[in-house]
Amino acid sequence: MTRTDPEPDQARAADRLLRDCVRHSAAPGAAILVLSTLGAATGLALPAVLGRTLDLLLSGRPATGWLAACAALTCLLVVVDALDGVLTGTTNARSTAWLRRRLLRHVLAAGPRTTDRTPPGDVVSRLVGNAAHAGGAPAALAGTLAAVVTPVGGLVALAVVDLWTAGAFLVGMPVLALLLKAFVRESGDSVARYQESQGEIAARLVEAVGGARTIAAAGTARREQARVLEPLAALSAQGYRMWRVQGRSTAQAAVIVPLLQIAVLAVAGARLAAGELSVGGLLAAARYAALATGIGMLVGRLNGLVRSRGAARRLAGLLAVPATAHGDATLPPGDGTLELRGVTVARGDRTILAGVDLTVPGGTSLALVGRSGSGKSTLAEVAGRLADPDAGTVTLDGVPLRDLPHDVLRRAVGQAFERPALLGGTIGGTIAFGAGEPDARTVREAARTACADDFVRRLPHGYDTPCDEAPLSGGEAQRLGLARAFAHPGRLLILDDATSSLDTVTELRVGEALTRQAGVRTRLIVAHRAATAARADQVAWLDEGRVRAVGPHARLWHERSDYRAVYADADAAADEGTDRPAHDD
Numbered sequence: 001m002t003r004t005d006p007e008p009d010q011a012r013a014a015d016r017l018l019r020d021c022v023r024h025s026a027a028p029g030a031a032i033l034v035l036s037t038l039g040a041a042t043g044l045a046l047p048a049v050l051g052r053t054l055d056l057l058l059s060g061r062p063a064t065g066w067l068a069a070c071a072a073l074t075c076l077l078v079v080v081d082a083l084d085g086v087l088t089g090t091t092n093a094r095s096t097a098w099l100r101r102r103l104l105r106h107v108l109a110a111g112p113r114t115t116d117r118t119p120p121g122d123v124v125s126r127l128v129g130n131a132a133h134a135g136g137a138p139a140a141l142a143g144t145l146a147a148v149v150t151p152v153g154g155l156v157a158l159a160v161v162d163l164w165t166a167g168a169f170l171v172g173m174p175v176l177a178l179l180l181k182a183f184v185r186e187s188g189d190s191v192a193r194y195q196e197s198q199g200e201i202a203a204r205l206v207e208a209v210g211g212a213r214t215i216a217a218a219g220t221a222r223r224e225q226a227r228v229l230e231p232l233a234a235l236s237a238q239g240y241r242m243w244r245v246q247g248r249s250t251a252q253a254a255v256i257v258p259l260l261q262i263a264v265l266a267v268a269g270a271r272l273a274a275g276e277l278s279v280g281g282l283l284a285a286a287r288y289a290a291l292a293t294g295i296g297m298l299v300g301r302l303n304g305l306v307r308s309r310g311a312a313r314r315l316a317g318l319l320a321v322p323a324t325a326h327g328d329a330t331l332p333p334g335d336g337t338l339e340l341r342g343v344t345v346a347r348g349d350r351t352i353l354a355g356v357d358l359t360v361p362g363g364t365s366l367a368l369v370g371r372s373g374s375g376k377s378t379l380a381e382v383a384g385r386l387a388d389p390d391a392g393t394v395t396l397d398g399v400p401l402r403d404l405p406h407d408v409l410r411r412a413v414g415q416a417f418e419r420p421a422l423l424g425g426t427i428g429g430t431i432a433f434g435a436g437e438p439d440a441r442t443v444r445e446a447a448r449t450a451c452a453d454d455f456v457r458r459l460p461h462g463y464d465t466p467c468d469e470a471p472l473s474g475g476e477a478q479r480l481g482l483a484r485a486f487a488h489p490g491r492l493l494i495l496d497d498a499t500s501s502l503d504t505v506t507e508l509r510v511g512e513a514l515t516r517q518a519g520v521r522t523r524l525i526v527a528h529r530a531a532t533a534a535r536a537d538q539v540a541w542l543d544e545g546r547v548r549a550v551g552p553h554a555r556l557w558h559e560r561s562d563y564r565a566v567y568a569d570a571d572a573a574a575d576e577g578t579d580r581p582a583h584d585d
């Protein structure tokens with residue numbers, strides 16, 4: 001579910017983002033402003049020229065030049081309008097692309113923290129839909145500014161034609177101003193709620209699509225459909241509210257605007273009768289009154305700006321998740337000793353890890369063992385700096401992970417997960433995916449070590465098979481994840497449940513390959529099987545976020561019945577088919 005961020009901070013951040021976006025599109029924005037203003041000026045000049053032409057024609061004087069000016073101004077209007085349309089479209093596309101790139105960079109730099117706060121579907125909805133709305137801001141702003149030119153110019157021209165007519169118009173102005181103010185306030189609120197409901201639906205939809213197998217197995221498709229569409233009622237209510245606000249403002253404008261025009265015309269008529277105004281002057285006054293009341297049309301323009309601002313607030317919510325900062329320390333040569341000191345991790349009100357102290361000597365292996373939910377994956381995350389602890393430090397060969405530059409950190413630490421994401425385009429690319437570019441030989445060697453080479457070579461195009469043409473079992477995907485970790489040499493290797501889907505024989509072979517890395521790499525392995533723990537040099541037994549004991553598996557097994565019970569529980573859970581929380585990586 002979407003969590004609401006602190007309001008004022010987010011509003012300020014949204015305004016900053018919009019300012020940056022407008023600055024980025026300053027040149028095309030200025031061109032739109034110039035074009036729109038030129039269009040407005042042409043529209044303003046046309047009534048005067050028409051009025052003058054009419055006066056000349058009525059008095060029987062030659063008016064060819066003026067008629068040609070009328071035609072030229074009309075053509076100019078058409079050309080300006082067309083150019084404005086093209087420029088607005090390309091500016092919207094450019095600034096949307098800029099926003100999406102900036103957001104995507106930030107979301108990826110923030111890592112898993114983004115989806116801790118915002119569900120993946122909602123993140124996608126913000127990057128796709130809301131970025132497009134916010135990207136419309138530069139053109140909307142230029143258009144709104146230019147839209148002000150016409151009514152203001154119309155009013156000034158009205159005053160030039162006849163001061164009394166302008167006076168009549170000004171009497172009704174405050175009512176129009178109040179109308180616009182109320183529109184912006186109410187419409188802003190409904191737009192924000194509408195976009196929030198859209199994000200919620202997107203989040204639920206992504207969950208449902210990802211969980212299609214579970215839904216089919218549970219036979220809950222109808223219930224799921226209802227759950228996905230539950231925010232639809234709120235969405236619809238806000239949609240109607242938006243239309244009501246716009247409809248009401250437009251209707252109010254539709255009443256006020258003609259009344260104002262009639263008032264101006266009445267005054268102009270009286271001035272004509274008094275001989276103070278010509279017939280052409282009356283025509284011009286009527287047209288300028290129409291242009292001046294075009295301020296009512298600002299409702300539509302403002303609507304675009306309001307929508308951009310609402311969307312920018314949702315984007316600012318993503319930017320509020322801080323990106324992981326990296327230092328510039330050097331990592332001295334070392335054997336890969338990993339040390340955790342007083343590591344504490346809290347999630348909401350819960351303490352997941354409570355002051356964990358742990359040392360994994362360089363080149364040795366340590367199995368993390370404990371009941372489901374005891375904090376093993378969380379510890380693996382902080383050990384590989386996928387998350388930072390709330391307190392305490394994690395060091396590699398004496399250097400805090402926080403102080404290491406990004407590329408140094410990622411070259412030094414290899415990781416594999418329970419459900420690896422296949423992001424390399426092809427199978428070979430997936431194994432090579434990461435810091436550095438391992439060559440084809442290294443990729444094959446790593447695949448052999450991870451027992452993946454056989455099945456990869458049986459694929460239609462072997463290592464060049466595109467991932468989306470290679471449906472893989474859970475165990476095959478895990479072997480690719482392991483191969484990826486093996487293909488990137490580093491001094492620390494972290495395996496978080498990365499062999500859980502392998503059959504016993506394959507797991508044994510991978511386990512032996514890991515053992516052969518003794519003295520080469522430090523290995524931190526989240527283990528559920530006793531055999532995996534037995535192969536490790538040491539076991540750290542975690543219980544409710546604390547280290548309960550550290551020692552060789554054989555000793556703990558021999559001495560502690562409660563340690564043996566951890567595996568009994570794991571086996572019982574496996575027998576019952578109990579799902580552990582999955583980690584998608």
Ligand SMILES: Nc1ncnc2c1ncn2[C@@H]1O[C@H](COP(=O)(O)OP(=O)(O)OP(=O)(O)O)[C@@H](O)[C@H]1O
Nearest residue numbers: 116347352371372373374375376377378379580581
């Ligand atoms: N982002 C989060 N927000 C809130 N709670 C979380 C978050 N991540 C993990 N937890 C909770 O922290 C606890 C420890 O989770 P963790 O995944 O580290 O356990 P684990 O020992 O690896 O479990 P398993 O063996 O089942 O994979 C769990 O109770 C989990 O619900």
